[in-house]
Every structure is written in structure tokens, then in C-alpha cells.
Amino acid sequence: MQRLCQCRRELAHEFTHAVTGKTAKFVYKNESGAVNEHFSDFFAVMIDTSDWLQSNPEGFRDLSDPTRSTRLSGWPAFPDHYDEVLTSSFDQGNVHFNGSILNKAAFMVGDTGTNTHPDSNIEVQGIGREKAEQIWFQALLSGSPSTGLQEMARLLVQSAQSLVGGGVLTQEEACEVQKAMLAVGLSELGCRCDEELECQLEGDFVVVVTDTPEITANGTTNQCL
Numbered sequence: 001m002q003r004l005c006q007c008r009r010e011l012a013h014e015f016t017h018a019v020t021g022k023t024a025k026f027v028y029k030n031e032s033g034a035v036n037e038h039f040s041d042f043f044a045v046m047i048d049t050s051d052w053l054q055s056n057p058e059g060f061r062d063l064s065d066p067t068r069s070t071r072l073s074g075w076p077a078f079p080d081h082y083d084e085v086l087t088s089s090f091d092q093g094n095v096h097f098n099g100s101i102l103n104k105a106a107f108m109v110g111d112t113g114t115n116t117h118p119d120s121n122i123e124v125q126g127i128g129r130e131k132a133e134q135i136w137f138q139a140l141l142s143g144s145p146s147t148g149l150q151e152m153a154r155l156l157v158q159s160a161q162s163l164v165g166g167g168v169l170t171q172e173e174a175c176e177v178q179k180a181m182l183a184v185g186l187s188e189l190g191c192r193c194d195e196e197l198e199c200q201l202e203g204d205f206v207v208v209v210t211d212t213p214e215i216t217a218n219g220t221t222n223q224c225l
């Protein structure tokens with residue numbers, strides 16, 4: 001019992017699995033399993049504001065920089081961008097590893113500072129944990145057993161956008177969620193940000209300023225996530 005009391009985040013992680021099991025019911029395998037693990041890591045680090053480390057029996061997973069997470073012998077690197085998503089059958093389809101892609105996005109949204117993803121070079125201004133919690137919880141309720149990483153990214157952006165309508169978020173704050181998903185490679189689709197926000201995209205992405213701002217990616221025009 002003493003150990004349990006010292007590991008509040010481990011308990012929160014496991015408790016969130018129980019909540020997930022009664023709500024979205026993400027299948028615990030491959031990408032939906034990674035989404036499942038991500039939600040448990042996310043709500044575990046939300047129980048206090050000390051840091052972004054999810055403790056576990058092996059050590060910790062670092063949501064702020066997944067590449068710094070504890071790795072035992074034989075483990076693959078923890079990805080922080082969808083270009084690095086793992087596809088082997090290890091760990092039920094790498095559920096504890098691929099969840100780190102959404103973990104990184106969650107950190108970029110939930111932090112209060114400005115963070116630039118080292119791979120995509122996209123900068124995200126964090127909006128704080130309390131607003132992030134609301135976005136993530138609403139997205140969890142929208143999930144389904146087969147929801148994968150990209151679909152969850154879409155649900156999170158959708159959730160943020162709906163919270164703009166409810167007055168919880170500003171449009172600028174919702175835009176940061178979209179930028180975070182772009183930063184970790186979980187979307188190359190369009191942007192609902194206001195014209196002046198421009199999403200700060202680079203490379204293959206081009207901001208098209210119209211009455212309804214859009215972004216074209218590799219010649220394909222997309223309205224939004």
C-alpha cells in the first residue's frame with residue numbers, strides 16, 4: 001500500500017484505462033492500443049503540475065520529450081513523430097511506444113510555454129493543462145474501439161473547435177491544437193485558423209488566404225482536419 005501511495009501517477013494511469021474501458025473502449029492493440037495508452041499517460045500527468053513524466057515499473061515515459069523515456073534492453077526508441085511510427089508485433093503492436101506520438105502533441109498543447117518540434121520545426125504555443133484536459137476528455141468520449149492515431153488527432157482538433165463554440169477556448173487556442181497535430185505528423189490536412197494566424201507552416205505546406213483559409217499539402221487542397 002505504501003508503494004501505491006508513492007505512485008499516484010501509476011494509479012491514475014491504470015484508473016484511466018478503466019475509464020477508457022467504459023467509454024471509447026479502444027482495442028488494446030496496434031494504433032488503437034497506442035491511443036489507449038496515450039490517454040492513460042495524459043490523464044496521469046494531469047493529476048499535478050510537477051512535470052511531464054509518467055512513472056511506471058520500469059522508470060518513466062517523458063511526454064515532453066518521448067526520446068528521453070526509460071528504455072530497457074531490446075526496446076525500440078519511443079517515437080515523437082508519425083514518420084517514426086513502429087509497426088512490429090512487439091508490445092501488442094508497440095502500444096506503449098506509439099502512444100508517445102500523441103504524448104508529444106499533448107505536451108505541446110498542455111504546456112504554458114512555446115515549443116518547437118525538432119522534426120517538423122512547427123512551433124506551438126501551449127494553452128495550459130486545464131484547457132487541454134477538457135479537449136482530451138471530450139475527444140475520449142468521441143472515440144471508438146478502432147480509433148487510430150490520425151483519427152484521434154482529428155477528434156482532438158474537432159473537440160477543440162467545439163470548445164470554441166462553447167466559449168471555453170479562443171479560436172487562437174484551438175489553432176494551437178491543430179498545429180500540435182501537424183507538428184507530430186498526425187495530419188497534413190487543412191487549417192481552420194483565422195486568416196491572421198497562418199499556422200506558421202513551412203516546407204510543402206502553403207497557406208492559402210481566402211475567406212475560408214485553407215492549406216494545400218503536396219498539391220492537394222483540404223478544408224480542415
Ligand SMILES: [Zn+2]
Pocket residue numbers: 013017037040
Ligand atoms: Zn497502460
